Amino acid sequence: MDLFLQQLANGLVIGSTYAVVAIGFALAFTVLRVINFAHPDIFMVGMFAGLVAAVEWPALGFLVVLIAGVLGAGFVGFALERTVIAPLRGRDVLMTLIGTLGVAIMLQNGMAVIAGPDPIAYPALIPRRFVDIGPVTLTLRQVLNFAICLALLALVSIYVRWTPWGRATRAIAERPDVAAAFGVNVARICQFTILLASMMGGVAAVSVGVLYGSAHAFVGLLYGLKAFICMLVAGNRYFEGVMVVGLAIGFVEALVTGYVSSSLRDAAAFFVLIGVLYFRPNGLFGSYAT
Amino acid sequence: MTPVLTIRSLAVSYGSVPAVRNVSLEIAPGELRVILGANGAGKTTVLKAILGLVRPRSGEIRFRDGTDLLRLKPHEIHGLGIAWVPEGRQLWNTLTVLDNLKLGGFGDRDKRAVDRRVGEMLERFPRLGERRHQVAGSLSGGEQQMVAIARALVSAPGLLLMDEPSLGLAPLVVREVFRLVREINEMGISILMVEQNANQALKVAHWVYLLETGNIVESGSAATIGAKESVKDVFLGGHA
Numbered sequence: 001m002d003l004f005l006q007q008l009a010n011g012l013v014i015g016s017t018y019a020v021v022a023i024g025f026a027l028a029f030t031v032l033r034v035i036n037f038a039h040p041d042i043f044m045v046g047m048f049a050g051l052v053a054a055v056e057w058p059a060l061g062f063l064v065v066l067i068a069g070v071l072g073a074g075f076v077g078f079a080l081e082r083t084v085i086a087p088l089r090g091r092d093v094l095m096t097l098i099g100t101l102g103v104a105i106m107l108q109n110g111m112a113v114i115a116g117p118d119p120i121a122y123p124a125l126i127p128r129r130f131v132d133i134g135p136v137t138l139t140l141r142q143v144l145n146f147a148i149c150l151a152l153l154a155l156v157s158i159y160v161r162w163t164p165w166g167r168a169t170r171a172i173a174e175r176p177d178v179a180a181a182f183g184v185n186v187a188r189i190c191q192f193t194i195l196l197a198s199m200m201g202g203v204a205a206v207s208v209g210v211l212y213g214s215a216h217a218f219v220g221l222l223y224g225l226k227a228f229i230c231m232l233v234a235g236n237r238y239f240e241g242v243m244v245v246g247l248a249i250g251f252v253e254a255l256v257t258g259y260v261s262s263s264l265r266d267a268a269a270f271f272v273l274i275g276v277l278y279f280r281p282n283g284l285f286g287s288y289a290t
Numbered sequence: 291m292t293p294v295l296t297i298r299s300l301a302v303s304y305g306s307v308p309a310v311r312n313v314s315l316e317i318a319p320g321e322l323r324v325i326l327g328a329n330g331a332g333k334t335t336v337l338k339a340i341l342g343l344v345r346p347r348s349g350e351i352r353f354r355d356g357t358d359l360l361r362l363k364p365h366e367i368h369g370l371g372i373a374w375v376p377e378g379r380q381l382w383n384t385l386t387v388l389d390n391l392k393l394g395g396f397g398d399r400d401k402r403a404v405d406r407r408v409g410e411m412l413e414r415f416p417r418l419g420e421r422r423h424q425v426a427g428s429l430s431g432g433e434q435q436m437v438a439i440a441r442a443l444v445s446a447p448g449l450l451l452m453d454e455p456s457l458g459l460a461p462l463v464v465r466e467v468f469r470l471v472r473e474i475n476e477m478g479i480s481i482l483m484v485e486q487n488a489n490q491a492l493k494v495a496h497w498v499y500l501l502e503t504g505n506i507v508e509s510g511s512a513a514t515i516g517a518k519e520s521v522k523d524v525f526l527g528g529h530a
Binding site: 164167168170171174175177178179180181182183184185186237238 | 374385
């Protein structure tokens with residue numbers, strides 16, 4: 001039982017990060033009908049922006065590094081929306097997919113040229129300390145990462161459910177033409193959606209960098225793949241559904257690691273994907289028609 | 291008196307397929323005009339062109355003092371005071387009734403006024419008041435049509451575009467909807483409605499246009515149009 005609870009906690013920590021990246025995917029896909037393959041690499045840029053701030057200004061602390069991650073990721077997200085997504089929005093989904101994939105490749109390889117292809121140590125901004133919660137032991141960094149990701153997910157949920165712009169975001173997701181005809185500036189909401197997703201990715205990226213103590217030019221690949229699976233498994237009808245699936249995938253991975261084999265960990269998400277889509281092709285919580 | 295809306299020689303195509311070939315019409319303040327036409331005649335396309343949701347191939351659409359709607363984006367057109375009751379309601383089904391109504395006033399900066407009008411709508415339609423926290427997709431067809439109409443009224447429009455408000459509703463509900471249409475018009479809101487239900491539409495309309503394969507082929511008062519044999523045959527089942 002202790003092992004189960006420990007793996008549950010480990011799974012929720014990693015799953016919460018998947019959920020944050022997956023929400024970024026889901027926001028872009030649901031609102032803009034764009035599969036933003038550059039999103040995981042915007043996450044990576046956020047991680048490096050935080051790293052640079054932490055190395056350059058080590059005395060400023062974790063909060064400032066987080067802000068640097070937000071600004072770095074937000075800037076790249078904004079530029080991506082202006083230069084690639086906005087001009088291609090409304091065209092065939094494959095065009096934006098290829099466009100964002102191109103940006104993803106440029107970001108990955110560009111960062112590999114600048115920082116090198118190998119992992120770089122992330123400054124230890126949070127002390128190495130253990131926290132006991134009943135039979136479960138987590139590091140302070142894990143607890144912090146989980147808390148940050150959970151806060152981000154809660155903020156997104158509050159945003160889409162309780163604010164006028166959030167309501168407009170959901171309105172665009174369901175019926176973009178009707179939303180426009182009722183006074184919603186669709187282009188502006190789309191722009192903000194990409195910015196929001198990118199900035200959230202930046203926060204999560206710094207947190208993950210601190211958690212694992214390293215940054216890597218290709219780190220987005222792993223998180224992007226898992227997050228994309230989360231979105232497909234959940235469907236894009238409810239953002240909260242994507243969050244729940246993100247947490248669940250992390251949990252399943254942790255269980256596989258704990259009870260089966262760590263080498264099968266990354267395959268677990270694919271088994272879940274195949275199993276769910278076989279029975280529910282529109283995802284567990286349903287999808288909007290595109 | 292300056293018309294609320296003037297359309298001249300409107301032509302719209304979807305790719306190479308013409309949907310509207312030559313439509314000219316105008317609506318004076320406080321008028322209720324109806325475009326009657328069969329499926330595929332181009333009725334909805336005319337409304338979508340006014341709303342900026344499709345771009346015409348040629349022609350002009352002007353609002354009130356001559357504002358060229360073809361130069362504006364849909365949200366800017368809504369800001370002028372043009373609201374829409376779409377065909378088949380097209381509510382945001384995953385949002386609550388209350389959220390649907392609030393979104394009706396999204397473009398209005400005076401949020402207090404929007405909240406007040408939302409409150410008025412919930413009082414005017416008590417069924418919606420009872421179900422305001424229910425998702426719109428779970429309502430009956432008649433209730434959904436009430437939400438669609440209330441959503442449009444929340445923006446306090448000067449011109450209301452109604453696309454087949456009777457579509458898919460039970461006869462009793464249809465009568466209720468048309469009673470409401472008349473009431474809205476009596477409040478001073480100009481209405482351009484497209485319909486296939488000629489029986490009901492002719493009872494409320496001040497002026498009627500007949501649309502066939504994208505062309506206005508006849509226009510006149512409801513009495514004149516209702517008396518035409520062709521209209522009786524096509525829209526009234528051979529009896530007026």
